[in-house]
Amino acid sequence: MALDLIIRGGTVVDGSGKPRFSGDIGIKDGRIVEIGKVTTAAARMLDADGLIVSPGFIDGHTHMNAQVAWDPIGSCSCWHGVTSVVMGNCGFALAPCKPEEREWYARCLSAVEDIPTEAMAAGIDWSWETFPEYLAAVERLPKAINYGMYIGHSALRMYVMGKRALTEKATDEDMTRMARAVQQALKVGALGFSSSRASTHLTPDDTPVASRLAEWEEILERLRQVALATKRPIMFGVLATKQGDDPTSWAYQTKYIDDTVAAGGRMFGQGTTRSINAIFSLKSYLPFDVLPAWKPVRALPLEEQKKRLRDPEVRRALVAAEAAMKPRDKVFQGGGAATTDPRKPDYANLFALKGVDWDDPSVEQLSKARGQHPVEVMIDLSLADDNQVYVQPLVNESPDDVLGILRHQRTLATFSDSGAHVCQEMGSSLQTHFLSYWVRKRRAFTLEQAIKKLTHDNAVAWEMSGRGLLREGYQADIVLFEEERIRPQLPTVEKDLPGGARRLVQKAEGIRATLVNGAVTFENGEATGARSGAVLKGRLAS
Numbered sequence: 001m002a003l004d005l006i007i008r009g010g011t012v013v014d015g016s017g018k019p020r021f022s023g024d025i026g027i028k029d030g031r032i033v034e035i036g037k038v039t040t041a042a043a044r045m046l047d048a049d050g051l052i053v054s055p056g057f058i059d060g061h062t063h064m065n066a067q068v069a070w071d072p073i074g075s076c077s078c079w080h081g082v083t084s085v086v087m088g089n090c091g092f093a094l095a096p097c098k099p100e101e102r103e104w105y106a107r108c109l110s111a112v113e114d115i116p117t118e119a120m121a122a123g124i125d126w127s128w129e130t131f132p133e134y135l136a137a138v139e140r141l142p143k144a145i146n147y148g149m150y151i152g153h154s155a156l157r158m159y160v161m162g163k164r165a166l167t168e169k170a171t172d173e174d175m176t177r178m179a180r181a182v183q184q185a186l187k188v189g190a191l192g193f194s195s196s197r198a199s200t201h202l203t204p205d206d207t208p209v210a211s212r213l214a215e216w217e218e219i220l221e222r223l224r225q226v227a228l229a230t231k232r233p234i235m236f237g238v239l240a241t242k243q244g245d246d247p248t249s250w251a252y253q254t255k256y257i258d259d260t261v262a263a264g265g266r267m268f269g270q271g272t273t274r275s276i277n278a279i280f281s282l283k284s285y286l287p288f289d290v291l292p293a294w295k296p297v298r299a300l301p302l303e304e305q306k307k308r309l310r311d312p313e314v315r316r317a318l319v320a321a322e323a324a325m326k327p328r329d330k331v332f333q334g335g336g337a338a339t340t341d342p343r344k345p346d347y348a349n350l351f352a353l354k355g356v357d358w359d360d361p362s363v364e365q366l367s368k369a370r371g372q373h374p375v376e377v378m379i380d381l382s383l384a385d386d387n388q389v390y391v392q393p394l395v396n397e398s399p400d401d402v403l404g405i406l407r408h409q410r411t412l413a414t415f416s417d418s419g420a421h422v423c424q425e426m427g428s429s430l431q432t433h434f435l436s437y438w439v440r441k442r443r444a445f446t447l448e449q450a451i452k453k454l455t456h457d458n459a460v461a462w463e464m465s466g467r468g469l470l471r472e473g474y475q476a477d478i479v480l481f482e483e484e485r486i487r488p489q490l491p492t493v494e495k496d497l498p499g500g501a502r503r504l505v506q507k508a509e510g511i512r513a514t515l516v517n518g519a520v521t522f523e524n525g526e527a528t529g530a531r532s533g534a535v536l537k538g539r540l541a542s
């Protein structure tokens with residue numbers, strides 16, 4: 001039996017956490033059929049000499065529901081070795097949805113997740129109403145990565161309750177209909193049900209999204225009982241923040257997980273590998289855009305803006321205007337509010353991104369060193385490089401917190417929010433960041449531990465059978481990379497969404513090739529045109 005492909009002479013880190021070994025991998029019909037010294041003939045050979053060969057990375061927390069309709073490659077996650085994602089997190093989804101409510105759903109996604117409505121209008125052929133119809137539509141779409149999906153609480157509640165979803169408690173009748181729709185979704189392949197209680201999740205009219213109005217007993221009081229009664233995996237975001245009234249530490253969250261697991265449940269915490277940040281730049285948002293003195297300047301074409309920013313009189317007015325910004329308060333802000341309704345920046349917590357090693361200078365430090373007002377610093381840096389990006393950590397601000405979360409037995413390295421906050425945050429590079437920062441720079445994890453965290457651990461938590469390890473019989477989702485070079489590049493703002501809308505784009509270095517279901521989808525960072533991605537169905541699919 002000739003092989004379709006052989007990956008020759010790589011260093012295999014198989015996802016199990018066991019030490020690396022040298023070997024070949026033989027692939028046939030999308031699956032791994034041989035590992036070790038492979039002598040069978042193959043139609044194609046990939047030379048992996050000097051490269052790490054690992055399972056493709058799995059990201060369980062994304063929002064690619066809309067993007068999958070127009071982006072066949074699955075960016076920006078695909079550029080970071082990701083081969084499988086779960087979308088529909090935080091309760092947001094595009095199904096189920098009645099045709100007359102499409103625009104409302106799209107506006108909610110736009111308001112909460114910063115997915116531009118013009119991109120959705122131009123990029124989505126919205127042909128579905130029910131969840132099964134949406135899943136079937138995603139199956140037909142060309143895809144270079146695999147997609148699993150949740151049925152989202154907000155979408156479901158609005159579908160069942162209409163506008164009442166935003167103001168009322170669910171009746172028994174509502175609950176029965178929601179339960180029926182969830183069962184229907186699980187039957188066709190939904191991986192589960194997602195919801196959100198985040199205070200940042202508001203509709204365009206600033207009222208809480210539908211899932212937040214759900215009585216808490218709809219979710220948290222039952223969460224542990226559900227975990228214990230069903231033995232099904234339950235997960236939530238484990239985060240720390242110094243923002244807001246009530247700075248949150250992560251330790252009580254991991255304790256809740258430990259207690260539930262000790263009682264016999266299955267529970268996981270979705271962690272990040274670094275801070276979650278609001279991102280600013282001349283080409284996207286600046287914290288000052290809301291000020292009357294700034295608005296007319298920021299409405300100009302980029303080159304015109306630069307001309308004005310060089311004019312000493314204009315600069316003086318723009319710098320002076322900053323004093324009138326809303327003062328900082330105790331309200332927690334996510335990436336949405338932080339960029340569109342900003343408070344006067346805390347310049348000690350606003351960093352001018354110079355690299356991806358989490359050691360950038362703060363605007364306050366630069367201001368002191370240069371003897372300039374912080375606003376002038378930002379104007380000058382942006383004039384010197386219009387791709388200069390500024391980063392305001394919102395959550396998981398401290399590397400020590402992130403390390404504590406990541407080291408916990410039941411936490412997952414995920415939570416890119418890929419596909420959402422497209423011009424406000426950039427989490428899609430978390431995998432290459434994990435490998436370059438926590439493994440190579442900080443030596444906090446071995447490569448084997450980190451790969452396990454990015455692959456097998458996530459496959460187990462999301463019950464993706466046949467993925468997350470390099471094993472005979474497993475799907476050939478594989479990434480080949482240079483251990484000493486893999487890292488994220490700096491993000492830039494590009495106008496590459498349908499309708500010309502802008503977004504943050506971040507690619508990576510050091511990844512030689514990515515395979516999805518046996519086909520080479522990326523080589524040296526470039527998409528090959530292979531569209532071998534599949535829909536990942538849950539265990540309850542019939």
Ligand SMILES: [Zn+2]
Pocket residue numbers: 061062063089090417
């Ligand atoms: Zn999310």
